[in-house]
Structure formats: structure tokens, C-alpha cells
Amino acid sequence: MIQAIMTEPGKIEFNNVPVPEVKPNQIKIKMKSIGVCGSDIHVNHGKHPYTSYPVVQGHEVSAEVVEVGSEVTNVKVGDKVTIQPQVVCGECYPCTHGLYNDCEELKVMGFQTTGMASEYFVVDADKALALPADMSWEHGALIEPLAVAVHAVRRAGDIAGKKIVVLGGGPIGNLVAQTAKAMGAADVLISELSPYRLEVAQKCGIKTIDAKNENILESIIANFGKDRADYIFECIGINVTINQAIEYARKGSTIVVVGVFGDLATVNMGYVQDHELSLLGSAMYREEDFIKAIELVNEGLIEFDTLITHRVKFRDYSEAYDIIDQQKDKAMKVMIEME
Known part of the structure; x- marks a missing residue:
């Protein structure tokens, strides 16, 4: 089979490698669609702190099951699936308490272990989640980033009837906003600098703040009143926006940190303490988040197509x-087409 291997930052080679044999608890899948995310870009630039080279990327995927091991019962040949890309130890405290996304030995396919950028992939069957037969391959690959959003919103607790601000209108910020709305938030605002991403958010039914030309705090108050937001989701991962979140939060409210920080953030912890703010991290997802993501898509509550801006062939x-x-903010979701 052909496999795409990043041998060093910015350099991908295609090698012909054997397809692994399927063990009794495993399945073989034929890859159909792969999404490219921000963390992949960090790897391409040589700036991902936990990835070494060579590495096979690919963790936002959809695929067809083409072979199942003798002990597999959760999926069958012909099923459409997506894959949870975490590899966990199963023995540490988080793993033994249902928090395997926080595994002390966590490895993620495409970063610390082999990803799925290949024609075929063999994986433990318990990492596969069946997709509806009528779901497109592209939508199936987007279940993974949607699961990130679902997990982040769940970290906040019950957001039904609450007012939500999302800082950052990229793919994850957009999906967090859509998820919050789908899960019952009373009102949702996205703050974003890019006119294009603001337009995309609006097409997805989300109200926006033009952070380049509007005062964010004034806009929050204008939309939500003097009590501001109940929850703020930081979905960029830079010093400026985490400090905006802290500055604009209502006293006693909650900030969920979803963005991946490449650099060390310096924040006003005195402000956090004095305003009794809750800072919650949100890392990846668990199986229940994938299940909820699939449910939201099935119910027609998530807009994916507007987020897909580019498609390229596997060999490209x-x-x-x-x-x-090159296109930065105008490239939302770039999809790799396997066929």
C-alpha cells in the first residue's frame, strides 16, 4: 500500500509498505477522506513539541471496513467508520477512571505514533465508531474535530439557556459555537478578526463580533447585557486571546481553554483569583463525544459543507x-481525497 511519510518538516514522501496482518481484535480499513487540522500544520512547520520525524500523519478520517478479526463484533465489513486516534496505556489513574483522553502515556496517531495517511490501515476495533450509511466520507472525517467541540462544551457542564462567547472563528471555534447552539445555549457569539471567517460563521447561523473593528467587551454587553457571558471558550491558543477571555469574563464565570498553545502564555492570575474565575482545560475527547457528534450531525444541527474550503488528492x-x-484564514477545512 502507499503511505505518505513526512520525513522532515515540510517534506512528504510516498512509500510502498506492506499492509499489516489483522489480529483477532483488529480491523483493516480502506481510507476514504482525511482532514488537515492546525496541529498537523505545527508538525509541517517543525513546531509541534511532541512530534518527531519521520511521522505518518492523518487523524481526522473516514474509512470503509474491508476486513475484521475473528473477535470483532462492533463493526462489520462494508461499514463506514471513523477512528478515535488515541493510544492509551489503560493502567494510569485517568485511564482507570474513565478519563483516558488524559492518559499519562497518551500517544496520538499522526503525532507520537503512526497516523492513517495511507491507502489501508489496521487498527484495534474498539477505536472504530460506525457512521450512518448515508453520511458522506467528508462528513465522516469531520466527526473527529466535532468531537473536540462536543467535549469542550461538555467541560462547561449544562449550557442550556446560557450565553456563550467563543474567541476564534477557525474550524474548531466554529464547531464549538455550533455545538453550543445545538446543545441548547440561549445565545452564542464568535469573536474573530478575519472577515472571511466571520462570514463563514454567519452562514453557519452564528452571530459574530468583528474583533478588528469592534470593541469586544462592548459588543458582548450590547448582545448579552451587563451580565455578559456565562461561558467563554478560548479557541485560538495565543496569549492575546486567553487574556481577553480573562479580562472580559464576568466575575465568577467560567473560561474553557480549547486552543492549543504553542508558546507559554502569561496571564493575570491575580485577576483570575480576585474575580473567582474558573479556568478549565479541554483535551481531545472520549467515545461518548464521538457518539454525540454523530447524533448532532444526524439531527441536522451541524453545518459542515460551509467549512470545507479546499480538496486535494492523496498524492498531492x-x-x-x-x-x-498561503491562504491562511480563507482555508478552513482542507480535505484529502483518497480516491
Whole structure:
């Protein structure tokens, strides 16, 4: 089978490698669609702190089951599936308390262990989640980033009837906003600098704040009243926006940190203490988040197509990174087509 291997930052080679044999508890899948995310871009730039080279990427995927091991019961040949890309130890405190996304030995396919950027992939069956037969391959690959959003919203607790601000209108910020709305938030605002991403958010039914030309705090108050937001989701991962979240939060409210910080953030912890703010981290997802994500899509509550801005063929994998680097905010979701 053909496998895309990033041998060093910015360089992908295609090698012909054997397809692994399927063990009794495993399945073989034929890859159909792969999404490229921000963390992949960090790897392409050589700036991901937990990835070494060579590495096979690919963790936002959809695939067809083509072979099942003798002990597999959760999926069958012909099923559409997506894959949870976490590899966990199963023995540490988080793993033994249902929090395996926080595994002390966590490895993620495409970063610390082999990803799915290949024609076929063999994986433990318990990492596969069946998708509806009528779900498109692209939508199936987007279940993974939607599960990130579902997990983040669940970290806040019951958001039904609450007022939500999302800082950052990229793919994850957009999906967090859509998820919050779908799960019963009373009102949701996205704050974003990019006119294009603001337009995308509006097409997805989310109200926006033009952070380049509007005062964010004044806009929050204008939309939500003097009590501001109940929850703020930071979905960019930079010093500026986490400090905005802290500054604009109502006393006693909650900030959920979803963005991945490449650099050390310096925040006003005195302000956090004095305003009794809750800072919650949100890391990846668990199986229940995938199940809820599939449910939300089935119910027609999530808009995916507006987020897909570019498509490239598997053999043009590097072009996906070039598009994102060159077009930046106008490249929302770039999808790798396997066929």
C-alpha cells in the first residue's frame, strides 16, 4: 500500500509498505477522506513539541471496513467508520477512571505514533465508531474535530439557556459555537478578526463580533447585557486571546481553554483569583463525544459543507499544507481525497 511519510518538516514522501496482518481484535480499513487540522500544520512547520520525524500523519478520517478479526463484533465489513486516534496505556489513574483522553502515556496517531495517511490501515476495533450509511466520507472525517467541540462544551457542564462567547472563528471555534447552539445555549457569539471567517460563521447561523473593528467587551454587553457571558471558550491558543477571555469574563464565570498553545502564555492570575474565575482545560475527547457528534450531525444541527474550503488528492498531500500556509484564514477545512 502507499503511505505518505513526512520525513522532515515540510517534506512528504510516498512509500510502498506492506499492509499489516489483522489480529483477532483488529480491523483493516480502506481510507476514504482525511482532514488537515492546525496541529498537523505545527508538525509541517517543525513546531509541534511532541512530534518527531519521520511521522505518518492523518487523524481526522473516514474509512470503509474491508476486513475484521475473528473477535470483532462492533463493526462489520462494508461499514463506514471513523477512528478515535488515541493510544492509551489503560493502567494510569485517568485511564482507570474513565478519563483516558488524559492518559499519562497518551500517544496520538499522526503525532507520537503512526497516523492513517495511507491507502489501508489496521487498527484495534474498539477505536472504530460506525457512521450512518448515508453520511458522506467528508462528513465522516469531520466527526473527529466535532468531537473536540462536543467535549469542550461538555467541560462547561449544562449550557442550556446560557450565553456563550467563543474567541476564534477557525474550524474548531466554529464547531464549538455550533455545538453550543445545538446543545441548547440561549445565545452564542464568535469573536474573530478575519472577515472571511466571520462570514463563514454567519452562514453557519452564528452571530459574530468583528474583533478588528469592534470593541469586544462592548459588543458582548450590547448582545448579552451587563451580565455578559456565562461561558467563554478560548479557541485560538495565543496569549492575546486567553487574556481577553480573562479580562472580559464576568466575575465568577467560567473560561474553557480549547486552543492549543504553542508558546507559554502569561496571564493575570491575580485577576483570575480576585474575580473567582474558573479556568478549565479541554483535551481531545472520549467515545461518548464521538457518539454525540454523530447524533448532532444526524439531527441536522451541524453545518459542515460551509467549512470545507479546499480538496486535494492523496498524492498531492503537500499541497494541502501549502494552501493553508498561503491562504491562511480563507482555508478552513482542507480535505484529502483518497480516491
